[in-house]
Amino acid sequence: MVPRLQKRGSSFKGVCAYILHDAGKATADRVDWTATQNLASHPEDAWFEMFETYRDSDQLKERAGRAARGRKNTAPVLHYMLSWAKDDQPTPEHMRETALSSLKALGLQDHQAVLSAHHDKEHLHVHIVVNTVNPDNGITAPLKFTKLDLSKWAEAYEKEHGIHCEERIKNNAERERHAKARRLDADTLLMGGKRDPSRELMRASRMAEKSHKPYVPVKHKATNRKQWLDKKEITDRMRVMRAALDAAHKGQRDVTWARQESERDALDAKTDGAVEAARQAVKDKYRPRWRSLYSWQQKEARAVDRLGGNLLDRAAFVFKNRERLGVAGKPLTLRQMLPLIRSNKNLSKRVANIHEQERRALAREAKFETKEHTQPILDGHKMRMSLIRDRHTAERQSQKDAMVVSRQSVSFAMAKAAIVSERALEPRPFVRAPEPMPPPERFREKATPVDVQQSFKEAVVPAPPAQLSRADQIKRDNAEWARRNEGKDFGREL
Numbered sequence: 001m002v003p004r005l006q007k008r009g010s011s012f013k014g015v016c017a018y019i020l021h022d023a024g025k026a027t028a029d030r031v032d033w034t035a036t037q038n039l040a041s042h043p044e045d046a047w048f049e050m051f052e053t054y055r056d057s058d059q060l061k062e063r064a065g066r067a068a069r070g071r072k073n074t075a076p077v078l079h080y081m082l083s084w085a086k087d088d089q090p091t092p093e094h095m096r097e098t099a100l101s102s103l104k105a106l107g108l109q110d111h112q113a114v115l116s117a118h119h120d121k122e123h124l125h126v127h128i129v130v131n132t133v134n135p136d137n138g139i140t141a142p143l144k145f146t147k148l149d150l151s152k153w154a155e156a157y158e159k160e161h162g163i164h165c166e167e168r169i170k171n172n173a174e175r176e177r178h179a180k181a182r183r184l185d186a187d188t189l190l191m192g193g194k195r196d197p198s199r200e201l202m203r204a205s206r207m208a209e210k211s212h213k214p215y216v217p218v219k220h221k222a223t224n225r226k227q228w229l230d231k232k233e234i235t236d237r238m239r240v241m242r243a244a245l246d247a248a249h250k251g252q253r254d255v256t257w258a259r260q261e262s263e264r265d266a267l268d269a270k271t272d273g274a275v276e277a278a279r280q281a282v283k284d285k286y287r288p289r290w291r292s293l294y295s296w297q298q299k300e301a302r303a304v305d306r307l308g309g310n311l312l313d314r315a316a317f318v319f320k321n322r323e324r325l326g327v328a329g330k331p332l333t334l335r336q337m338l339p340l341i342r343s344n345k346n347l348s349k350r351v352a353n354i355h356e357q358e359r360r361a362l363a364r365e366a367k368f369e370t371k372e373h374t375q376p377i378l379d380g381h382k383m384r385m386s387l388i389r390d391r392h393t394a395e396r397q398s399q400k401d402a403m404v405v406s407r408q409s410v411s412f413a414m415a416k417a418a419i420v421s422e423r424a425l426e427p428r429p430f431v432r433a434p435e436p437m438p439p440p441e442r443f444r445e446k447a448t449p450v451d452v453q454q455s456f457k458e459a460v461v462p463a464p465p466a467q468l469s470r471a472d473q474i475k476r477d478n479a480e481w482a483r484r485n486e487g488k489d490f491g492r493e494l
Contacts, residue, residue, distance in 0.1 A: 001082060001083070001084060001098075001154045001157050001158055002082075002083045002154070003080060003081070003082055003083075003102065003150040003151070003153075003154050004080060004081045004083065005080045005146060005147050005150060006079040006080055006081075008075035008076075008077060008078060008079075008132075009075055009077040009079065010074060010075050010076065010077060011077065012047040012048075012050045012051045012054075012076075012077055012129070012131070013047045013048075013051070015077055015079050015129050016043075016044075016046060016047040016050075016114055016129055017047075019079075019114070019116040019118075019127040019129060020034060020043060020044060020114075020116055022120075030118045030119060030120035031116055031117070031118060032092065032117040032118065032119050032124075033092050033116075033117050034114070034115060034116045034117075035096055035114075035115040036112075036113070036114055036115070037100065037103065037111075037112065037113040037114075037115070038110065038111060038112045038113065038135060039112050039113075039114070040227070040231055040232070043114055043116070046112070046114050047114075049112065050112050050114075050131040053112060053131055053133055053135045053138075054073070054076045054131060054133045056138070057073070057133050057138035057140075058138065059138070059408070060133075060134075060135070060136070060137055060138030061137060061138040061139065062408060063138075063408065063411070064136065064137035064138065066137055066138065066139060070140075073132065073133060073140045075132075076131060076132045076133050076140070077129065077130075077131070077132070078108075078129070078130040078131075078132050078143065078146075079127065079128070079129050079130075080102075080127075080128055080146075080150065081125050081126065081127050081128070082095075082098060082099060082102060082125060082126050082128070083121075083123050083124075083125040084123055084124050084125065085123060086122045086123050088123075088124070089124070090124060092117065095117055095124070095126050096115065098126075098157065099115050099126050099128050101153075101157070102128065102150065102153060103128065103130065105149060105150070105153035106130075106141075106143065106146060106149055106150070106153075107141060107142075108130050108132075108141055110134060110135075110136065111130050111131055111132065111133075111134060111135070111141060112130070112131040112135055113128055113129065113130045113131070114128075114129045115127070115128055116129075233419065234412060234415045234416050234419060235412075235415075237415040237418060237419055238410055238411075238412065238414075238415040241410045241414070241415060241418070242407050242410050245403070245406050245407055245410065246403070246407070249399065249402075249403040249406070252399060253396070253399060256395065256396065256399060257396075260388075260392045260395070260396075263388060263392075264385070264388060264392075267381065267384060267385060267388065268381075271377060271378070271380075271381040274377045275374050275377055275378065278370065278373040278374045278377060279370055279373075279374065281373070282366055282369050282370045282373060283366075285369075286362070286365075286366045286369075289362060290362065293358060293359065293362060297355045297358070297359075300351060300355075301348075301351060301352070301355070303317075304317070304344070304347055304348050304351050305348065307344060307347070308344060309344070311341065311342075314340070314341050314344060314347060315337075315341045317347075318332070318337050318340045318341050318347065319337065322337060324354060325340070325350055325351070325354060
């Protein structure tokens with residue numbers, strides 16, 4: 001017996017497709033037999049049931065009363081093989097029992113698993129794919145020493161069947177010796193260099209019991225088809241009930257979101273109106289100053305244009321306005337005044353620059369005053385909007401929590417009770433009472449002509465068919481379904 005442990009993975013679909021088919025093909029010529037453990041689905045569809053358990057692990061934990069904390073299980077797929085020697089010819093039943101025994105040795109007897117035996121090699125071997133998430137409570141199985149546990153279990157299996165793999169026995173003994181040495185060193189450090197014999201003896205016995213993985217064959221139990229159909233009906237009802245709750249909560253969320261959006265829009269509109277009113281007030285205040293400034297600048301520009309070629313008038317104008325025409329607040333020097341006096345074009349350009357600076361200064365002043373009036377309004381808007389957002393977020397979160405609680409309230413037992421109550425209200429089918437046996441021939445009266453005529457009428461007009469048994473009704477329904485769905489498998493369609 002050689003167990004081979006593969007690397008943990010995350011794709012149930014991929015590894016199940018590999019063990020249930022030929023390599024890279026859709027055929028299954030190398031597969032001897034398949035089986036499932038703690039699964040209701042067909043082996044071909046078992047991957048989705050395993051993935052569904054892994055996906056809903058947090059909900060399973062909450063339903064089981066477990067805390068949903070700890071590291072996220074990113075590799076829930078455990079895949080390993082059990083291979084027999086070339087000369088061994090184990091029966092399929094023995095291979096199933098051995099595979100289930102290995103699951104029990106790893107503590108995975110309650111987990112979902114798919115088994116598939118192959119004969120494409122010289123030796124028979126079986127593949128085991130296990131979901132490391134428990135389907136009852138959503139807890140991930142502790143698999144810290146899986147390889148060592150499989151090795152010790154294989155050693156126990158070989159001893160049970162009179163097989164001795166010297167290399168495995170040697171390796172396991174060497175591992176135990178190293179583990180014992182590490183425990184001794186740890187105890188020595190803990191006791192300050194002094195060993196406690198009683199403590200060491202108890203520790204050794206406890207570790208020996210823990211490391212012993214006996215081979216215990218486990219009988220394979222096939223999945224009950226009726227139980228699977230009943231479970232599927234109940235889970236489908238749970239989905240329908242949860243979908244109805246989700247639709248109701250979605251309508252509530254839409255109403256809440258529309259109301260919150262209108263509230264935010266109203267606050268934005270109110271703030272925009274206040275800001276616009278403040279800006280308009282500043283504009284109205286500065287409108288006379290702008291009118292006066294533009295009027296004065298236009299008069300000055302026309303006066304400069306009228307100077308024309310009169311050099312003395314330009315000199316008088318430049319000297320009189322040397323402070324306004326200065327640079328950086330300083331009056332013009334004689335050297336700076338000469339170009340303006342000689343050229344009327346230079347003077348007009350300089351006056352235009354001064355006019356531009358005056359307009360910009362007035363615009364900055366108006367902008368600063370506008371900001372003084374609008375900034376308090378914007379700050380108040382920001383504070384109110386933050387409070388509204390916090391209140392809206394809390395309201396949506398409370399609705400979300402209520403939705404989660406209501407979805408979790410739809411349990412397996414609730415769906416089952418709903419189906420049972422509906423079936424109790426359904427009218428029972430009419431069952432015809434059995435007809436009495438006819439009397440013996442010697443006690444039967446002779447038929448009159450009227451009786452013969454009545455018997456003929458009853459023979460011509462057929463009587464209503466008798467109530468079929470449950471088995472005959474199922475056979476008839478299956479035959480009718482096969483006739484309507486030619487080329488399909490009834491079991492796979494379910």
